[in-house]
Amino acid sequence: MIELPTIQQLKCLLCYGKENNFTRGAQQANITQSAFSAQIKKLEETVGLELIQRTNKGSHLTPSGEKMLAIAEKHLTNLQQEILTLRQEQQHEPTLLKIGVMRTLGDVLMNRHVQHFQQEKNPIDLVVYDMESSEILTDLRDDKIDLASVYMIHPKPFAEYEQVHLVWDQMAYYAPCLNISDKQISRSTIINNPMVYYPTNYFMEQTIGEYFAYGKPPRAATLSTPYAMVHFCQQNPAGAILPQRLIEALDINQGVYTLQDPLLMDNCIVFKKDTPKRTDIEFFINYLRPYFAD
Numbered sequence: 001m002i003e004l005p006t007i008q009q010l011k012c013l014l015c016y017g018k019e020n021n022f023t024r025g026a027q028q029a030n031i032t033q034s035a036f037s038a039q040i041k042k043l044e045e046t047v048g049l050e051l052i053q054r055t056n057k058g059s060h061l062t063p064s065g066e067k068m069l070a071i072a073e074k075h076l077t078n079l080q081q082e083i084l085t086l087r088q089e090q091q092h093e094p095t096l097l098k099i100g101v102m103r104t105l106g107d108v109l110m111n112r113h114v115q116h117f118q119q120e121k122n123p124i125d126l127v128v129y130d131m132e133s134s135e136i137l138t139d140l141r142d143d144k145i146d147l148a149s150v151y152m153i154h155p156k157p158f159a160e161y162e163q164v165h166l167v168w169d170q171m172a173y174y175a176p177c178l179n180i181s182d183k184q185i186s187r188s189t190i191i192n193n194p195m196v197y198y199p200t201n202y203f204m205e206q207t208i209g210e211y212f213a214y215g216k217p218p219r220a221a222t223l224s225t226p227y228a229m230v231h232f233c234q235q236n237p238a239g240a241i242l243p244q245r246l247i248e249a250l251d252i253n254q255g256v257y258t259l260q261d262p263l264l265m266d267n268c269i270v271f272k273k274d275t276p277k278r279t280d281i282e283f284f285i286n287y288l289r290p291y292f293a294d
Contacts (some may be wrong), residue, residue: 007079009043012036016052017069018141020060028142072078074275080276095123095280098164100136100148101128104204105169105267106226106246110149112230113288124280130225133157133203140272147271147281153207161270164285167292171263172247174230175239175254185257195222196229208241211263267292 015028015036026036044051052067061069094117101110114126131147137157139145152163173185178193195217198205202224209216221236223229229240230250241263247256269288271281 003046005043005046005072007076009039009046010076012039013051013065013069013072014044014076016040017061017073022059077274077276079119081279094123095277096125096127097147097277097280097284098145099126099128100139100145101133102136102148102150102203103130103132103225104198104202105149105151105243106249112249113291124284126284132201134201140270143272146275146277147269147284150268150270151203151207152266152268152270153170153203158268158270160273163271164269166269166285166288167245167266169265169267170244171259172244172251173235173239173257173259174233174242174247174255175257176234178238178239178255180278181258183257184260186260191215191217191238194218194236196221196223196232196238196240198222199224204241207263207265211261 012025012029012031016025018024018028018098019025022037022040029036029039031039040052040075042203045067049068050062051068051101052059053062053065099110110126110128114128117124129139131139131145131148134148136145136148136150138150140161149166150158151164151169152158155163173190175193180189190211197219198208199222217239220236221232223232226240226242226246228243230247230252232238233255241259241264244256256279269285271278271279275281
């Protein structure tokens, strides 16, 4: 019988494929670089092919290496899925889904679903992480989270992932300590009042900057979470732009204004196309749909 590669060897190839670098690949695999290099060398000996070409300037996958990487990804994903299925059949344990929620969305909107799955007998269990978009991209790539709830204003960074639209989120202006008579507010009125901003590296800060392209409100504060913004606005004469659904979830009724020029955000679920948890993720998305009807 032909000698086959070990799972460890194939995992090392996947780690190299993600980084195209032996040092970072070894870090991904959580082993020393010498052990990592030995695993790759043994894999090449086993299959009888040069998979990675090494030069003084670095290294890269050969055409055979590219094909072997695709084979490894396919078969390890299938193996993981089969193991998950067997565990569920034998132990009746729910699959754990790790969900990253874009910080500006507010994780309170997802937390109610966590409670549902804890109370009911369901095939999945949920853990929710509050994250910014750069963290979500990194953790999706590194399999630290299984899926994420994001605003898809700039879809290019998520192009390699499966994208499922949930709802168009309407943004609102929250300013309970400002004396504003109308329930609908214009950009010019917002510009004339202090506003709470997100940190400059946040996705929402860039989006709001585009919304106020011809003039920005004076900065009252810079805060990293919508909950901190809500609290600040309740104590100070300043406003903040927040998701309408989040405001409603926090049971806030006073000081909420509709934007005269609507600002809509495409709320999507994203996940890896080859994830072994696809069946469970699709089950979760189908559960979510009635709550997120446009």
